[in-house]
Amino acid sequence: xxxxxxxxxxxxxxxxxxxxxxxxxxxxxxxxxxxxxxxxxxxxxxxxxxxxxxxxxxxxxxxxxxxxxxxxxxxxxxxxxxxxxxxxxxxxxxxxxxxxxxxxxxxxxxxxxxxxxxxxxxxxxxxxxxxxxxxxxxxxxxxxxxxxxxxxxxxxxxxxxxxxxxxxxxxxxxxxxxxxxxxx
Amino acid sequence: xxxxxxxxxxxxxxxxxxxxxxxxxxxxxxxxxxxxxxxxxxxxxxxxxxxxxxxxxxxxxxxxxxxxxxxxxxxxxxxxxxxxxxxxxxxxxxxxxxxxxxxxxxxxxxxxxxxxxxxxxxxxxxxxxxxxxxxxxxxxxxxxxxxxxxxxxxxxxxxxxxxxxxxxxxxxxxxxxxxxxxxxxxxxxxxxxxxxxxxxxxxxxxxxxxxxxxxxxxxxxxxxxxxxxxxxxxxxxxxxxxxxxxxxxxxxxxxxxxxxxxxxxxxxxxxxxxxxxxxxxxxxxxxxxxxxxxxxxxxxxxxxxxxxxxxxxxxxxxxxxxxxxxxxxxxxxxxxxxxx
Numbered sequence: 118x119x120x121x122x123x124x125x126x127x128x129x130x131x132x133x134x135x136x137x138x139x140x141x142x143x144x145x146x147x148x149x150x151x152x153x154x155x156x157x158x159x160x161x162x163x164x165x166x167x168x169x170x171x172x173x174x175x176x177x178x179x180x181x182x183x184x185x186x187x188x189x190x191x192x193x194x195x196x197x198x199x200x201x202x203x204x205x206x207x208x209x210x211x212x213x214x215x216x217x218x219x220x221x222x223x224x225x226x227x228x229x230x231x232x233x234x235x236x237x238x239x240x241x242x243x244x245x246x247x248x249x250x251x252x253x254x255x256x257x258x259x260x261x262x263x264x265x266x267x268x269x270x271x272x273x274x275x276x277x278x279x280x281x282x283x284x285x286x287x288x289x290x291x292x293x294x295x296x297x298x299x300x301x
Numbered sequence: 302x303x304x305x306x307x308x309x310x311x312x313x314x315x316x317x318x319x320x321x322x323x324x325x326x327x328x329x330x331x332x333x334x335x336x337x338x339x340x341x342x343x344x345x346x347x348x349x350x351x352x353x354x355x356x357x358x359x360x361x362x363x364x365x366x367x368x369x370x371x372x373x374x375x376x377x378x379x380x381x382x383x384x385x386x387x388x389x390x391x392x393x394x395x396x397x398x399x400x401x402x403x404x405x406x407x408x409x410x411x412x413x414x415x416x417x418x419x420x421x422x423x424x425x426x427x428x429x430x431x432x433x434x435x436x437x438x439x440x441x442x443x444x445x446x447x448x449x450x451x452x453x454x455x456x457x458x459x460x461x462x463x464x465x466x467x468x469x470x471x472x473x474x475x476x477x478x479x480x481x482x483x484x485x486x487x488x489x490x491x492x493x494x495x496x497x498x499x500x501x502x503x504x505x506x507x508x509x510x511x512x513x514x515x516x517x518x519x520x521x522x523x524x525x526x527x528x529x530x531x532x533x534x535x536x537x538x539x540x541x542x543x544x545x546x547x548x549x550x551x552x553x554x555x556x557x558x559x560x561x562x563x564x565x566x567x568x569x570x571x572x573x574x575x576x577x578x579x580x581x582x583x584x585x586x587x588x589x590x591x592x593x594x595x596x597x598x599x600x601x602x603x604x605x606x607x608x609x610x611x612x613x614x615x616x617x618x619x620x621x622x623x624x625x626x627x628x629x630x631x632x633x634x635x636x637x638x639x640x641x
Contacts, residue, residue: 135622140575197567197579198566198618246562246563247562247563247565247566248563248566249563249621249623251621252621
């Protein structure tokens with residue numbers, strides 16, 4: 118075998134491996150495992166911004182973070198469940214903006230999922246039991262994308278709904294800053 | 302002998318079933334004025350085009366058979382005027398025939414188009430049909446808000462009443478197509494289309510989304526029931542009623558879960574706290590003929606299967622698999638069955 122063909126074989130092999138490792142398009146139509154739980158966190162009665170140290174990253178986060186399907190399903194839920202009613206399309210209103218770099222209760226996907234599931238003081242309702250765990254994770258994945266945190270190849274270049282907004286691929290990347298969560 | 306009879310035995314029941322449902326989903330159903338007009342137009346087109354086609358083929362064969370026997374007077378030879386008089390008059394006749402045929406098609410097309418448009422100006426009932434991935438949201442519009450009716454996936458039409466169906470979409474392009482009645486007409490996000498139907502034969506027909514709209518496009522069908530006018534009014538009156546209060550303890554347990562749990566975030570059940578607006582209205586779910594936009598026939602067993610694991614029956618559907626424990630599943634299905 119001549120060396121150029123050996124090189125091209127190597128390149129092909131490497132490409133196949135790289136493709137196999139690519140799970141951004143992975144889609145679990147049934148949430149797996151069924152009955153999974155969003156990590157329980159502190160309830161709105163006890164929590165203060167930044168009052169708790171971040172727990173170790175939940176292993177389920179990898180299923181949803183940077184996942185194309187989770188982000189697009191989350192985008193539909195964000196409209197359907199009327200998150201826009203308080204948070205607008207990320208710019209905030211009655212609720213805090215979601216597209217800036219400040220995360221009062223943590224900006225990791227599992228921390229956001231906990232925030233959605235448990236609710237937070239001053240108006241954020243608890244969605245545990247109203248949405249499935251899978252849907253809460255999807256929503257968390259989309260909320261992260263509002264400040265450009267997921268990688269660009271995971272977000273949609275066009276919206277799932279009627280929208281004249283800028284495509285998400287152009288969302289500027291904001292740092293994940295928990296600094297305003299320092300105990301007062 | 303035994304072997305050859307076997308396939309027949311397998312096919313025969315299918316053929317018989319085909320006879321029974323011959324108008325269920327068929328362009329030849331003649332279930333509505335529109336479908337009949339269209340079928341007439343189509344027949345005229347087929348007949349005119351078939352006659353012309355056969356004539357062309359006939360001339361072609363004649364030319365092949367006569368080849369070499371007569372010296373052709375082609376245009377380039379400049380002796381066209383020397384052609385046989387019969388040939389000349391035949392050519393003139395041929396041109397005239399083409400003219401008449403095209404004119405006939407144009408007139409037939411115009412007349413059909415105008416008469417369909419005329420029906421649209423004579424609207425007596427207005428329905429808004431909104432396409433979603435992958436189900437149909439149906440609203441019967443009425444000036445009286447207490448008569449406005451919202452349902453899903455099963456369209457009831459009154460016999461002989463010109464009904465205008467306003468077509469919208471919430472996500473991607475869908476297409477309304479009930480072959481036995483009329484169609485197709487697209488449902489386009491951000492736009493309003495409409496189609497007018499005057500049903501002329503009672504019965505049950507099947508509609509189908511006719512524009513690829515995602516994974517479950519094939520499971521986005523619509524049951525259309527054409528009722529006599531009194532039956533239709535009775536149906537409307539019944540559908541306007543709120544959901545009945547559950548009587549049995551099991552159904553009551555299901556009621557409590559459905560109206561407070563995750564079901565209520567998306568589904569609406571009239572007269573209860575369940576008021577989600579993003580999934581099919583369930584107020585009279587058990588009175589409908591199918592589950593999940595024609596995916597399954599309505600039955601207790603199918604309800605069990607659907608509620609427990611919709612993702613295995615219609616993978617990708619927006620309804621999540623919740624994984625209800627058995628006792629809760631029994632309660633939920635018992636409650637859904639009371640929604641008649």
